[in-house]
Amino acid sequence: MSEVLRLEGVSKTYGKDGPAPVEVLHGLDLSVARGEVVALVAPSGAGKSTLLHIAGLLDTPDSGRVLLNGRDLTGLGDRARTEARRQELGFIYQFHHLLPEFSAAENIILPQLANATSQRAAAERTTDLLDRVGLAHRADHRPAQLSGGEQQRVAFCRALANTPALLLADEPTGNLDPETSDRVFEVLMTLVRETGLSALIATHNHALAERMDRVIGLTGTGS
Numbered sequence: 088m089s090e091v092l093r094l095e096g097v098s099k100t101y102g103k104d105g106p107a108p109v110e111v112l113h114g115l116d117l118s119v120a121r122g123e124v125v126a127l128v129a130p131s132g133a134g135k136s137t138l139l140h141i142a143g144l145l146d147t148p149d150s151g152r153v154l155l156n157g158r159d160l161t162g163l164g165d166r167a168r169t170e171a172r173r174q175e176l177g178f179i180y181q182f183h184h185l186l187p188e189f190s191a192a193e194n195i196i197l198p199q200l201a202n203a204t205s206q207r208a209a210a211e212r213t214t215d216l217l218d219r220v221g222l223a224h225r226a227d228h229r230p231a232q233l234s235g236g237e238q239q240r241v242a243f244c245r246a247l248a249n250t251p252a253l254l255l256a257d258e259p260t261g262n263l264d265p266e267t268s269d270r271v272f273e274v275l276m277t278l279v280r281e282t283g284l285s286a287l288i289a290t291h292n293h294a295l296a297e298r299m300d301r302v303i304g305l306t307g308t309g310s
């Protein structure tokens with residue numbers, strides 16, 4: 088099975104040169120295979136966000152390597168990292184981070200246009216994605232006019248808009264009540280399965296984690 092993501096010997100310490108360094112990751116190895124959905128479960132402060140930021144090319148490790156689709160991205164400059172992020176990665180955060188002044192559909196179309204997709208193709212894909220998450224009738228609503236669960240479903244569509252190779256999600260349903268969280272998570276899993284996506288999903292929720300292919304723990308020292 089081919090690997091979409093591979094982290095090799097990744098270490099990260101915050102405030103290394105200051106009086107109170109915090110070692111978060113120490114020699115961490117991790118891989119996500121094509122089509123695999125991996126849960127990252129760990130206590131608060133163990134380093135889930137740090138790991139997702141490094142895997143998502145938003146931060147660099149102090150040592151170790153990050154490979155996406157077999158390509159070593161460790162030493163790349165900002166531009167190449169931005170390009171790889173835009174083409175190969177989709178992000179979902181605990182809070183949706185939708186652009187408030189744009190409609191649901193526009194929030195999903197914009198990243199596609201940034202990737203030079205034609206307006207027509209972007210609009211068609213957006214309609215399809217909104218339809219899949221049951222929000223076709225809310226396409227023209229702005230985020231403030233949507234419920235929390237609806238906003239998060241729009242955020243899922245936005246993360247998938249550019250057909251990324253890997254989806255990285257940080258507590259994607261963490262801000263929703265348990266019932267909505269469960270429902271919205273089901274939508275996310277259906278989307279991921281239907282599109283054959285690989286995903287690394289950080290969650291505190293063990294019941295949700297059990298529904299993924301594999302569960303990885305983090306102790307904060309890389310084990």
Ligand SMILES: Nc1ncnc2c1ncn2[C@@H]1O[C@H](COP(=O)(O)OP(=O)(O)OP(=O)(O)O)[C@@H](O)[C@H]1O
Nearest residue numbers: 101102109111129130131132133134135136137138
């Ligand atoms: N910029 C920073 N400078 C110093 N310490 C930091 C910085 N960012 C994170 N930390 C520390 O690193 C540790 C890991 O943080 P991280 O956000 O990765 O944890 P997490 O597992 O995602 O936590 P949570 O589940 O609470 O979101 C924490 O102890 C945090 O205080």
